[in-house]
Amino acid sequence: MKSPKPVQILWSLGFASFLISGCASPQATYVDPSGSRTITSVGNINIQDYANAADAMVGSLIEGVINAGKLESPGGQPAILAISRIVNNTSQHLDTDMLVKKIRVALNKTGKVQTTTTMGLGGQAEDPLAQGIRQQTEFFQDKKSTRLPDYSLSGKIIEQREQAGNVRQSSFIFQLSLTSKGGVAVWEEEKTITKQGKRSTVGF
Amino acid sequence: MKMLVPQPKLILAAGAGLLLLTGCATTVNTVERATPVGERQMVNDKRIITDSSLNRAVRIVGINETAGEFLKVQVELLNTTRSMKSFNYRFEWFDATGNQVYSPITTAISRQIEGGESIFISAVAPLATAKDFRIKLIESTR
Numbered sequence: 241m242k243s244p245k246p247v248q249i250l251w252s253l254g255f256a257s258f259l260i261s262g263c264a265s266p267q268a269t270y271v272d273p274s275g276s277r278t279i280t281s282v283g284n285i286n287i288q289d290y291a292n293a294a295d296a297m298v299g300s301l302i303e304g305v306i307n308a309g310k311l312e313s314p315g316g317q318p319a320i321l322a323i324s325r326i327v328n329n330t331s332q333h334l335d336t337d338m339l340v341k342k343i344r345v346a347l348n349k350t351g352k353v354q355t356t357t358t359m360g361l362g363g364q365a366e367d368p369l370a371q372g373i374r375q376q377t378e379f380f381q382d383k384k385s386t387r388l389p390d391y392s393l394s395g396k397i398i399e400q401r402e403q404a405g406n407v408r409q410s411s412f413i414f415q416l417s418l419t420s421k422g423g424v425a426v427w428e429e430e431k432t433i434t435k436q437g438k439r440s441t442v443g444f
Numbered sequence: 445m446k447m448l449v450p451q452p453k454l455i456l457a458a459g460a461g462l463l464l465l466t467g468c469a470t471t472v473n474t475v476e477r478a479t480p481v482g483e484r485q486m487v488n489d490k491r492i493i494t495d496s497s498l499n500r501a502v503r504i505v506g507i508n509e510t511a512g513e514f515l516k517v518q519v520e521l522l523n524t525t526r527s528m529k530s531f532n533y534r535f536e537w538f539d540a541t542g543n544q545v546y547s548p549i550t551t552a553i554s555r556q557i558e559g560g561e562s563i564f565i566s567a568v569a570p571l572a573t574a575k576d577f578r579i580k581l582i583e584s585t586r
Contacts, residue, residue, distance in 0.1 A: 276532040276552040276582055291551035298549050299568040307512045307568070345548045346570055350514075 282408050282437045283401075285334060289433050293414040294342035296431040301343075301418065305427050306352050312420070313390050318354045321347065322389035324419075325361055330399035330412065339414065340393070356389055391426070392419050409436045469526040471560035484508035484518075498583045501529035502557060507579075517577050518566040526559040530584035535567040537574035545574045554584065 271277050278288050305311050313319035323344070326336040347353040357367040358374050365371035374386060395416035402409040411434040418427040487507040493499045505520040523529055532552040537545040547570035557563050569577070 274534070274551040276534075276554075276585060288551055291549055292553055295549040295551055295553070295567075298570065299566075302514045302568045302570075303516060307514050307516075342548050349547065349571060351572070 280435065280437075282410050282435045284332060284410075285330070285338075285397075285412050285433075287338075289412060290338040290342060292433060293412075293431045294339055294346065297339075297343055297414070297416055297429050298346040300429045301347070301427055302350065304429075305418070306350065310426065311352055314387075318352055319390040320387055321353050321355045321418075322359050322392045323355065323361075323366075324392040324394035326394065327396040330397055332399070334397070336397065339397070343393075343416075353391075358386070359389060388421070390421060393417070394419065406438055407436060408438065409434060411435075469559055470528070471526050472558045472562075473560075474562065485510065487517075495583060498529075498531065498581060501525050501527070502531050502581055504579075504581075505562065513572050515569040515574060515577070516566065517569075517579075518564050519579055520562060520564055521557060522562045523557040523559055528556055528558050530554065530556050532582050532584060533565055534580045536578045536580065537569050537571070538576040538578070539571075539573045540575045542576070545569075545571050547571070552582070 273287055274291060278286065280286055280288070311319050321344075323340060326340055328334055328336060344355045348355065358365045358371040360366055378386065393416060395414070398413040398415070400411040400413065402411075411432055414431045414433075416429050417425045420426050484506075485508050487509050489504070489507050491504060501523050503522045503524050505522050507517065507519050509518070510516040517535070532554050534552045535550065537547070537550075539545055549570065553565075555563070555565065565579075567577075
């Protein structure tokens with residue numbers, strides 16, 4: 241029997257390693273955060289979950305309030321939105337801006353809504369410098385120039401965990417309300433994201 | 445004459461084969477109004493199919509839109525197989541000049557569709573200037 245040549249062996253080894261590696265990713269790589277190859281873990285709110293919830297919320301708000309012509313603001317100007325309390329009722333430490341900022345940016349881009357950064361819950365401004373400038377301007381001009389918010393956004397993020405055998409399930413419920421100056425919730429929405437699995441997996 | 449007695453291994457193999465063939469197949473029965481009240485404004489579409497197995501499990505039945513300041517698009521999907529399928533979809537939006545409109549909330553969304561089931565996916569344009577759309581469907585990577 242004829243023995244294989246060293247070149248043939250090298251080719252075979254190279255081909256075998258190519259087959260074994262397959263579509264495996266290198267140790268570190270960039271992924272599209274809005275794509276379908278981000279990491280999903282059952283017990284945590286992942287980046288795509290925030291985007292998914294924000295997408296549902298903004299879509300509902302545009303359809304139910306803006307498209308329906310129910311957004312009220314003086315003189316056709318963009319409505320002013322203030323951010324109220326977003327309660328984190330999950331077991332995780334999370335930054336609610338992961339959700340709220342996406343919604344703010346999307347609403348701002350519509351040209352219909354703008355968010356105040358000088359008014360916040362308990363007098364806490366998101367931008368203290370802008371708040372100081374506004375207060376000084378009002379003091380020196382001796383008149384109130386600030387337009388009060390037309391709406392405030394409040395909400396809650398809730399977590400619900402279940403387990404059956406070795407299958408774990410986590411549900412994250414995103415709830416938001418848009419309240420008018422008159423104190424009426426003119427829009428409310430809820431989006432639930434449920435994940436199930438035995439361990440963290442890649443993909444959605 | 446020699447009697448053919450089924451071997452236990454053969455029975456097990458046949459059982460396993462049957463299990464594999466049936467899988468977790470469960471299909472959906474549907475009932476609806478014979479003449480729907482709502483009339484959908486259907487959109488003529490152009491399809492590029494690169495994954496034929498996905499096209500069987502997540503078949504695009506039709507696309508309809510609702511005109512408004514912000515365009516709303518709805519897509520009807522039908523699973524023509526007998527098995528549940530997980531997939532991701534993503535809407536992309538374009539302005540009147542054909543340029544893609546960026547939105548921080550545009551993301552791939554995961555859905556499941558049972559065998560024989562028909563579902564709707566929908567989205568509202570993130571900007572009033574978004575006049576066109578494209579929907580991408582991809583098999584779940586998991």
